[in-house]
Amino acid sequence: MIRVVLPAHLRTLARVGKEVQVEVDGPITQSAVIDALEATYPMLKGTIRDQTTKRRRSLVRFFACEQDLSHEQPDAPLPEPVAIGKEPLYVVGAMAGG
Amino acid sequence: MSGVRVLVGTRKGAFLLTSDEKREKWDVCGPHFAGWEMYHLKGSPADPDRLYASQSSGWFGQIMQRSDDGGKTWEQVGNGFAYNGDPGTHMWYDGTQHPWEFKRVWHLEPSHSDPDTVYAGVEDAALFRSTDGGQSWQELSGLREVKGNLWQPGAGGMCLHTIVLDPNDPYRIVVAISAAGAFRTDDGGTTWKPINRGLNSPYELPDPDADVGHCVHRIAMHPSKPDTLFMQKHWDVMRSDNAGDSWFEVSGNLPTDFGFPIAVHAHDPETVYVVPIKSDSEHFPPDGKLRVYRTKTGGNEWEALTRGLPQSDCYVNVLRDAMAVDSLDSCGVYFGTTGGQVYASADGGDTWNPIVRDLPAVVSVEVQTLP
Numbered sequence: 228m229i230r231v232v233l234p235a236h237l238r239t240l241a242r243v244g245k246e247v248q249v250e251v252d253g254p255i256t257q258s259a260v261i262d263a264l265e266a267t268y269p270m271l272k273g274t275i276r277d278q279t280t281k282r283r284r285s286l287v288r289f290f291a292c293e294q295d296l297s298h299e300q301p302d303a304p305l306p307e308p309v310a311i312g313k314e315p316l317y318v319v320g321a322m323a324g325g
Numbered sequence: 326m327s328g329v330r331v332l333v334g335t336r337k338g339a340f341l342l343t344s345d346e347k348r349e350k351w352d353v354c355g356p357h358f359a360g361w362e363m364y365h366l367k368g369s370p371a372d373p374d375r376l377y378a379s380q381s382s383g384w385f386g387q388i389m390q391r392s393d394d395g396g397k398t399w400e401q402v403g404n405g406f407a408y409n410g411d412p413g414t415h416m417w418y419d420g421t422q423h424p425w426e427f428k429r430v431w432h433l434e435p436s437h438s439d440p441d442t443v444y445a446g447v448e449d450a451a452l453f454r455s456t457d458g459g460q461s462w463q464e465l466s467g468l469r470e471v472k473g474n475l476w477q478p479g480a481g482g483m484c485l486h487t488i489v490l491d492p493n494d495p496y497r498i499v500v501a502i503s504a505a506g507a508f509r510t511d512d513g514g515t516t517w518k519p520i521n522r523g524l525n526s527p528y529e530l531p532d533p534d535a536d537v538g539h540c541v542h543r544i545a546m547h548p549s550k551p552d553t554l555f556m557q558k559h560w561d562v563m564r565s566d567n568a569g570d571s572w573f574e575v576s577g578n579l580p581t582d583f584g585f586p587i588a589v590h591a592h593d594p595e596t597v598y599v600v601p602i603k604s605d606s607e608h609f610p611p612d613g614k615l616r617v618y619r620t621k622t623g624g625n626e627w628e629a630l631t632r633g634l635p636q637s638d639c640y641v642n643v644l645r646d647a648m649a650v651d652s653l654d655s656c657g658v659y660f661g662t663t664g665g666q667v668y669a670s671a672d673g674g675d676t677w678n679p680i681v682r683d684l685p686a687v688v689s690v691e692v693q694t695l696p
Contacts, residue, residue, distance in 0.1 A: 277386075284386055
């Protein structure tokens with residue numbers, strides 16, 4: 228199971244706690260994890276990535292293992308600790324400044 | 326006993342304000358969707374328990390909500406707003422062409438007769454319709470064929486913010502877009518035409534009376550006279566008596582004819598309300614005095630309504646969707662401010678009282694008259 232930590236607003240929409248777990252078949256990539264997340268929680272469609280282009284929304288970030296993975300290719304493998312469920316993938320609302 | 330429910334959208338959530346027909350004591354319920362921008366909420370005329378709400382966030386995009394119990398509970402519905410085919414391009418701020426990109430829903434307009442049919446005006450400007458209670462949305466893309474490549478965003482974005490449904494003719498719809506102008510369909514949304522003849526925008530457009538490009542802020546109609554439309558343009562308050570085919574100015578003695586909202590009295594189609602704002606560069610009331618102006622003659626002769634409104638040191642704005650009227654015997658008028666106040670008048674504007682004073686900035690105000 229892949230662990231995903233969601234930001235507060237998306238937890239409210241999905242009616243879940245801070246962390247959820249999703250099952251992913253095949254390679255563990257950003258795209259595959261978000262696919263699984265949206266399949267389990269369809270209310271999150273469009274909130275993390277554009278529904279048509281599948282591009283990450285510009286003020287959403289993906290962190291894991293103390294790295295910013297936001298600019299990695301969506302189909303690049305996620306770090307091993309995420310793939311084996313040891314570490315979560317963090318979906319984060321970007322800092323807005325101010 | 327009859328009553329009213331005021332639906333308030335703010336920058337940080339939605340609030341429902343309810344009262345009986347006296348409109349003296351109010352219950353305040355909220356925030357709903359706390360922390361989200363609530364651009365607009367509106368109830369179905371065919372079923373007052375059916376509400377639609379536009380919920381959005383700069384981070385997480387557009388969410389749509391629906392209630393079937395008057396706002397006690399909400400259900401998330403569809404947020405798939407896909408333009409038809411290749412959406413093409415429109416004019417960008419620098420004069421280049423820019424791809425059409427969906428950003429958010431500004432305005433929701435439920436059908437007069439079917440609770441499951443609702444229209445959504447979006448940014449980048451387009452009109453969508455749902456016939457399944459908001460689960461799915463289809464674009465009425467003929468609108469963007471009316472010189473859409475020449476439309477360009479105003480300072481607030483290129484938004485379709487006004488949808489007026491003719492109560493007598495289900496095939497006639499008027500919409501307004503910033504900054505493209507007003508448009509009308511007479512065939513239910515398949516084909517559209519610009520209805521901007523008579524508008525004059527010498528400070529905004531190189532061709533002051535161009536077909537498209539005018540910065541229309543709001544259009545209002547009285548259901549008993551659907552061919553008469555009132556418009557608050559960027560500058561100028563305008564009137565049409567032929568469903569927008571031509572317009573003439575009715576700013577008359579207003580202290581400034583810049584503003585955003587415009588509303589028509591529920592029982593008198595010649596009584597109209599506006600909130601003059603100093604200018605396009607100073608978005609607050611002239612002289613720090615918050616004044617609603619009312620005409621009882623369909624324009625030109627305006628009176629200031631001040632009783633109960635702050636008459637010094639007031640520098641709030643009233644946004645385009647933030648004014649509404651109820652249809653009780655003594656017509657109620659409501660508006661919200663960017664300072665978080667919602668004011669109500671139970672006597673057609675003669676006197677005002679704040680319902681709430683300290684909400685987040687108010688984006689929209691709608692009111693339902695309940696049986």
